[in-house]
Amino acid sequence: MKLTRLFLVALSASLFVSCSNDDDNNDPKGVYDNGFFILNEGNSDGGSVSFASDDLTNFTADIYKTVNGSDFAGVYLQNIFFDGDRAYIIAGGSNVINVVNRYTFKLIAKVETGLAAPRYGVVKDGKAYVTNANTYSYINPATGDTDDYIAIIDLATNKVESKIELGATANRILLENNKLYITDSSNDKVLVVNPATKALETPVTIGYDGDSMEVKDGVLYVLRAPYGSNRSEIVKVKLSDKSVTKITFPESLDRAGYLDIYDDKIYYTSNKSVYAITTTATAASTTAIATASLPAGGSIYGFAVNDDKIYIADGGDFGSNSKAYIYNLSGSLQKELTVGVGPNGFYFNN
Amino acid sequence: MTLKKLFAFYLLLLCQIMSAQSDSITKLKTVVVSDSNLKKYSASQSVLKLNDSVINKNEALLTDLLNFNSSIYFKEYGRGMLSTVAFRGTTSSQTAVIWNGININSQMNGSTDFNTISGSDYNSVSVKAGGGSVIYGSGAVGGTVHLNNDLSFYKRFENNLKLDYGSFNTIGINYKTNISNEKWSAQIGFSKNSSTNDYKYLNQYTWKGEQRWNQNGQYDVFTMSANLGYKFDTKNSLKLYSQTSNTDRNTSLITETETKSKYVNGFNRNLLEYDGDFGKFKTNFKTAYIFENYQYYADNSTNQYTFGKTESFITKADLGYTLFKSTQINGILDYNRTKGFGSGFGDNTREISSAALLVKQDFSKDWKNEFGIRKEFTDNYKSPVLFSLGSSYQFGKLYNLKLNLSRNFRIPTFNDLYWEEGGNPNLKPESSYQAEIGNVFTYKNISLTQTFYYIKITDLLRWVPGNGGIWTPQNTDKVNTYGTETLLSWKKQYGKNYFGANATYAYTVSKDIETDKQLFFVPFNKVTAAVSYSRNNISAYYQFLYNGFVYTQADNDPNKIVDAYMVSNIGIDYDFKFLDSFKLGFQVLNLWNENYESLENRPMPGRNFNMYLNLKF
Numbered sequence: 002m003k004l005t006r007l008f009l010v011a012l013s014a015s016l017f018v019s020c021s022n023d024d025d026n027n028d029p030k031g032v033y034d035n036g037f038f039i040l041n042e043g044n045s046d047g048g049s050v051s052f053a054s055d056d057l058t059n060f061t062a063d064i065y066k067t068v069n070g071s072d073f074a075g076v077y078l079q080n081i082f083f084d085g086d087r088a089y090i091i092a093g094g095s096n097v098i099n100v101v102n103r104y105t106f107k108l109i110a111k112v113e114t115g116l117a118a119p120r121y122g123v124v125k126d127g128k129a130y131v132t133n134a135n136t137y138s139y140i141n142p143a144t145g146d147t148d149d150y151i152a153i154i155d156l157a158t159n160k161v162e163s164k165i166e167l168g169a170t171a172n173r174i175l176l177e178n179n180k181l182y183i184t185d186s187s188n189d190k191v192l193v194v195n196p197a198t199k200a201l202e203t204p205v206t207i208g209y210d211g212d213s214m215e216v217k218d219g220v221l222y223v224l225r226a227p228y229g230s231n232r233s234e235i236v237k238v239k240l241s242d243k244s245v246t247k248i249t250f251p252e253s254l255d256r257a258g259y260l261d262i263y264d265d266k267i268y269y270t271s272n273k274s275v276y277a278i279t280t281t282a283t284a285a286s287t288t289a290i291a292t293a294s295l296p297a298g299g300s301i302y303g304f305a306v307n308d309d310k311i312y313i314a315d316g317g318d319f320g321s322n323s324k325a326y327i328y329n330l331s332g333s334l335q336k337e338l339t340v341g342v343g344p345n346g347f348y349f350n351n
Numbered sequence: 352m353t354l355k356k357l358f359a360f361y362l363l364l365l366c367q368i369m370s371a372q373s374d375s376i377t378k379l380k381t382v383v384v385s386d387s388n389l390k391k392y393s394a395s396q397s398v399l400k401l402n403d404s405v406i407n408k409n410e411a412l413l414t415d416l417l418n419f420n421s422s423i424y425f426k427e428y429g430r431g432m433l434s435t436v437a438f439r440g441t442t443s444s445q446t447a448v449i450w451n452g453i454n455i456n457s458q459m460n461g462s463t464d465f466n467t468i469s470g471s472d473y474n475s476v477s478v479k480a481g482g483g484s485v486i487y488g489s490g491a492v493g494g495t496v497h498l499n500n501d502l503s504f505y506k507r508f509e510n511n512l513k514l515d516y517g518s519f520n521t522i523g524i525n526y527k528t529n530i531s532n533e534k535w536s537a538q539i540g541f542s543k544n545s546s547t548n549d550y551k552y553l554n555q556y557t558w559k560g561e562q563r564w565n566q567n568g569q570y571d572v573f574t575m576s577a578n579l580g581y582k583f584d585t586k587n588s589l590k591l592y593s594q595t596s597n598t599d600r601n602t603s604l605i606t607e608t609e610t611k612s613k614y615v616n617g618f619n620r621n622l623l624e625y626d627g628d629f630g631k632f633k634t635n636f637k638t639a640y641i642f643e644n645y646q647y648y649a650d651n652s653t654n655q656y657t658f659g660k661t662e663s664f665i666t667k668a669d670l671g672y673t674l675f676k677s678t679q680i681n682g683i684l685d686y687n688r689t690k691g692f693g694s695g696f697g698d699n700t701r702e703i704s705s706a707a708l709l710v711k712q713d714f715s716k717d718w719k720n721e722f723g724i725r726k727e728f729t730d731n732y733k734s735p736v737l738f739s740l741g742s743s744y745q746f747g748k749l750y751n752l753k754l755n756l757s758r759n760f761r762i763p764t765f766n767d768l769y770w771e772e773g774g775n776p777n778l779k780p781e782s783s784y785q786a787e788i789g790n791v792f793t794y795k796n797i798s799l800t801q802t803f804y805y806i807k808i809t810d811l812l813r814w815v816p817g818n819g820g821i822w823t824p825q826n827t828d829k830v831n832t833y834g835t836e837t838l839l840s841w842k843k844q845y846g847k848n849y850f851g852a853n854a855t856y857a858y859t860v861s862k863d864i865e866t867d868k869q870l871f872f873v874p875f876n877k878v879t880a881a882v883s884y885s886r887n888n889i890s891a892y893y894q895f896l897y898n899g900f901v902y903t904q905a906d907n908d909p910n911k912i913v914d915a916y917m918v919s920n921i922g923i924d925y926d927f928k929f930l931d932s933f934k935l936g937f938q939v940l941n942l943w944n945e946n947y948e949s950l951e952n953r954p955m956p957g958r959n960f961n962m963y964l965n966l967k968f
Contacts, residue, residue: 046903046951047605063910072558073952075606095606108558113608139694140649140657298815316816320871321906342904 030086031104033064038348039303039314039325040078040090041341048078049341050090050106055308055351057327057336065090065099068106074099081348084124084156088348091119091131098122098131100159103350115152115161122154123176125196128162129154130181132171146170146187151194165199167192177216177240184211184223191223191238205243207236213304215262216240217280224260224269233257235267235285248278250285259304268306273299275311275332291332299323305347310335314344382503383536383580385592385624386452387635388486388669388681389477389497392709394719395741395755397789397800399478399838399855406470407513407965408892408922410940411523411544412572413468413476417496419879419894419920421478422836422857424901425465426872427949429603430956431548431570433614434466438493439480439804440832440861440873442811445761445781447483447490449497451592451622453639456490458661458689459696461764463496467598467616469542471513471525472574474501480836481804482785484759485707485723485739488685492759492783492808500592502536502580503529509931510968517938517961521546536580545571548603550956553946557607565954567611567651568603572596586629592622601651605952613651618643633671640664659693661765681709683725689765696769703729703762717745731768735760735782753789753802758782763824767812773823781826783808800838807831830870834859847886854880868907874899874915891923903951916947918955924965932967 036054075092088103098112122131138145172185183192190204258270274289302316317323435443444461483491515523527540548568574596627634644660707725727734739757787804811828876899883892924936
């Protein structure tokens with residue numbers, strides 16, 4: 002008896018030890034561990050994915066091609082989302098999602114049916130929820146603005162198992178506290194979907210041209226950047242009661258670009274500059290903490306703040322390889338990387 | 352009898368020789384050419400004329416004919432799909448396509464899709480290298496491609512039927528009849544070329560290991576033509592050219608999963624022409640109505656589409672006067688009104704008038720000079736004064752030196768000016784200066800033309816992403832283009848054996864002045880070659896094309912290129928001598944099964960076959 006008990010203790014201890022060993026183990030799980038991906042949208046000839054290590058010493062311009070050879074990732078790469086050790090690369094122009102191992106980038110499968118101009122995805126409980134723009138109103142005036150949907154993908158089979166019709170346009174998607182939140186620039190609302198019931202809940206009206214968003218401490222922050230004489234805004238939605246407050250930007254920050262929250266600070270872009278305010282601030286800052294020296298015609302097309310660094314992608318001319326710029330939080334340039342055509346996002350793989 | 356034989360001999364072997372040499376054909380019988388200025392004002396430039404015997408040896412659509420027989424570079428979005436050109440390193444809207452003397456480049460996008468044109472609808476297709484805006488207007492920067500219907504005025508009733516059947520269910524039905532006497536001439540015909548175009552991609556498999564093939568690539572190109580001529584007397588004649596065409600094409604997929612789309616486009620062209628020949632004084636009046644339209648179905652399972660159409664009304668008066676025996680003058684007035692309507696660019700009309708003066712002076716049989724000047728008048732853009740200056744001198748029998756200097760332009764299109772959103776109404780035309788030296792060597796049966804050219808292009812239009820992500824065209828780029836073109840032709844008869852050989856070589860450097868990079872989709876090297884042999888009823892030929900690599904990006908990323916490729920075709924036909932001619936032919940296309948692409952991710956077919964029956968009666 003005692004022996005058995007002792008044995009059990011020993012066994013569980015050893016398990017514990019080995020487990021914690023695993024957790025502390027920083028050995029990379031593949032060539033592309035401990036770094037970040039830069040997604041290059043590409044033009045009609047197809048997109049690519051670049052990789053840089055966290056310390057910025059290793060860089061590969063086109064890892065999808067490097068690993069998967071002649072397989073074609075698709076046209077207009079829009080978004081990457083992760084689940085476990087897999088990465089899902091959405092090719093909006095090809096109606097396909099490439100499923101790869103996030104550490105080796107080796108192709109595992111493709112989601113090839115049930116998608117129509119897929120945009121962004123999130124994962125919950127073994128299922129991916131991917132927004133689909135479906136048809137556009139300039140081609141299909143009748144239903145182009147109301148036929149967007151969420152494709153629910155069973156990640157065990159990599160097949161679309163069902164759809165949630167949204168009756169509106171949809172683009173970016175975020176999961177928070179078992180609810181899906183969706184923005185789109187030509188929709189004046191944040192859509193709210195309960196994935197458990199697949200039901201649309203009462204949306205939150207924020208105004209048109211809402212785009213990037215993030216949740217922090219129960220508050221959804223959405224950056225909206227209207228055209229014309231309307232000022233840009235950060236709209237704060239308190240998710241518990243869906244009440245809305247706003248930080249309206251001065252005219253000098255018109256057509257704001259992207260928003261990212263990092264360490265209790267909201268970072269946002271306007272033109273070629275990055276600004277920061279605390280999450281409790283009530284007014285916008287007009288003092289740039291970093292300004293990208295992009296070539297003529299360049300514009301910020303991808304943006305992130307992570308690991309005490311600011312990541313900026315220059316959209317470029319969409320016909321040539323463009324660049325990603327990495328700054329520290331005080332705005333000094335750390336690295337310049339020549340990536341692919343039309344880089345539009347950074348995805349951290351740690 | 353001998354004349355007829357000689358004629359047949361020429362037909363057989365006169366592949367792509369310079370126009371100067373094809374004179375002997377046209378002089379045999381009374382044939383009225385539709386575009387007299389092409390011959391009259393091209394002494395100082397090189398013109399490659401492809402007559403119907405060459406046209407019949409090539410695949411039906413114009414891309415193949417010109418790709419295998421001229422130095423023009425083609426970018427094809429898969430077999431039979433959208434096909435655009437780069438001539439002398441210029442852009443696709445800097446090569447003007449001229450139908451019986453009228454510029455027919457699209458008013459919407461400025462270029463011509465060479466896979467919507469069937470070569471057999473014309474009596475000849477000529478390729479004139481170099482600037483020609485003084486005569487042909489916008490887009491004649493890199494060169495011009497001339498589609499000509501020539502009406503004959505002699506007693507004749509002749510039918511020509513060509514039936515093709517080839518791989519991928521490729522079917523061609525091309526028929527033309529010529530009915531004429533000394534007063535009347537009619538040429539009526541139609542062509543229908545279609546293919547399911549479902550060829551396999553060589554050595555390409557999906558991630559699941561399935562063979563990849565060309566999906567959604569079917570096309571159907573249909574054209575009807577009717578050309579009529581009437582001679583009132585020796586001085587006055589009237590001609591009517593009319594053509595209607597419809598191209599119904601799906602767009603081949605680059606991934607199996609993408610939405611299948613379809614592009615339908617068509618045109619209707621009518622040209623009424625009066626010729627008056629009063630000795631020293633000659634007149635030519637043209638009135639043309641040209642209609643073009645397209646419908647793009649982003650998803651061809653639905654009936655939803657975007658569209659565009661334009662209607663152009665053109666009048667042209669060309670008054671010619673022979674000043675002295677050696678000097679001819681032409682004054683040309685031109686008015687063009689184009690109305691465009693489309694889902695992308697609204698409803699707009701533009702009017703352009705122009706005046707031009709052309710002078711041709713032959714100091715002697717050996718020394719010919721040309722001079723031309725043209726100015727356009729329009730509210731839409733500031734138009735530069737265009738000119739052309741040329742000289743040709745024949746040194747003995749062996750050597751002909753040609754010099755030409757010109758200023759040419761390309762005007763902004765409806766898309767450039769009016770696209771919603773992004774169209775820029777304040778654009779300038781693209782403008783270019785061009786200089787060339789041509790050396791033509793003729794020795795016995797060999798003709799060698801070597802041309803060096805230099806083109807300086809400014810205000811090149813480029814769509815750039817602007818504020819708020821809206822793309823807009825700007826006159827941003829400056830480009831220097833220079834290179835050489837070599838045309839070689841040879842023919843020889845040994846007893847009953849007739850041999851012919853032709854080759855072209857183009858070396859092209861086309862650099863953006865600011866970045867010093869080669870323009871994308873301009874190959875440094877392109878070679879074509881053809882040899883033909885015939886004896887009695889049999890004729891055979893071999894064609895070869897080498898296309899050097901092209902960059903696909905403006906930054907010349909060495910990883911982003913379309914690889915060089917070599918493609919060969921071989922063909923043989925036998926004339927059973929029923930009727931006037933009854934030829935049964937067989938062709939192997941892409942003989943060596945080259946795995947190649949004209950554009951990245953758009954593979955072309957491997958070895959494939961074609962059979963044809965060519966009847967004359």
